Amino acid sequence: MITHEDQLELFKLISDSIAKDMECWAFGGNAMMFYGYKDETKDVDLLFDHEEDRAEFIKALEKLGFWETGLSNIYVPEKLKDKYKPLMYTRYDIRFDLFVKKVFKTAISPKMREDVYAVHDFKGKRNLRIKVLRKEFIVLLKSVTERDKDFEDILTIAKKDKRFDWQYLIDEVIWQHQHGDNLVLLDAEKTIKELKKYVFVEQKYLKQLYAVLNKR
Numbered sequence: 001m002i003t004h005e006d007q008l009e010l011f012k013l014i015s016d017s018i019a020k021d022m023e024c025w026a027f028g029g030n031a032m033m034f035y036g037y038k039d040e041t042k043d044v045d046l047l048f049d050h051e052e053d054r055a056e057f058i059k060a061l062e063k064l065g066f067w068e069t070g071l072s073n074i075y076v077p078e079k080l081k082d083k084y085k086p087l088m089y090t091r092y093d094i095r096f097d098l099f100v101k102k103v104f105k106t107a108i109s110p111k112m113r114e115d116v117y118a119v120h121d122f123k124g125k126r127n128l129r130i131k132v133l134r135k136e137f138i139v140l141l142k143s144v145t146e147r148d149k150d151f152e153d154i155l156t157i158a159k160k161d162k163r164f165d166w167q168y169l170i171d172e173v174i175w176q177h178q179h180g181d182n183l184v185l186l187d188a189e190k191t192i193k194e195l196k197k198y199v200f201v202e203q204k205y206l207k208q209l210y211a212v213l214n215k216r
């Protein structure tokens with residue numbers, strides 16, 4: 001597990017090791033720590049716009065003692081066939097899941113790029129910029145990854161944040177579907193149906209998903 005303080009220290013060390021300035025998007029348990037939703041996490045989920053940035057980031061991780069590991073014990077089999085599956089690096093009980101361009105079939109939309117929750121610059125020999133995605137996007141992407149503990153994290157957000165914008169989430173799900181993500185509607189439906197067992201979510205949001213599903 002990694003605490004928020006440990007995460008900040010680790011990002012600073014990485015900024016001292018990378019050979020170029022770069023930026024990436026945080027969307028997993030590591031992003032939740034920036035919000036204060038949780039105190040520690042095992043997974044550090046990052047999404048890069050460019051393959052060369054991920055490759056440089058990996059070089060820095062390897063200098064710090066991380067090594068590449070397999071995905072089969074983490075992701076369901078159909079995810080392992082996706083061309084946008086991550087590379088995974090681990091050291092002891094800390095794991096980095098590193099994506100490029102998409103989280104499986106889900107892209108960073110224009111709305112995601114514009115409506116960022118926070119930006120953190122780690123200035124070493126180079127600058128590492130971490131952009132923390134808005135909470136609704138965190139829920140969306142955790143619905144997509146479907147790993148152990150992802151639903152638990154989604155439930156934590158739904159319970160702790162009374163101002164969670166469900167319509168914002170649904171609009172983004174529909175946008176992703178319209179732009180080529182043919183699984184996002186089902187992922188979101190599954191998540192919301194499960195959430196309704198624990199928190200109140202208005203039925204109208206599921207109805208919007210069903211309306212789009214029925215047009216397929």
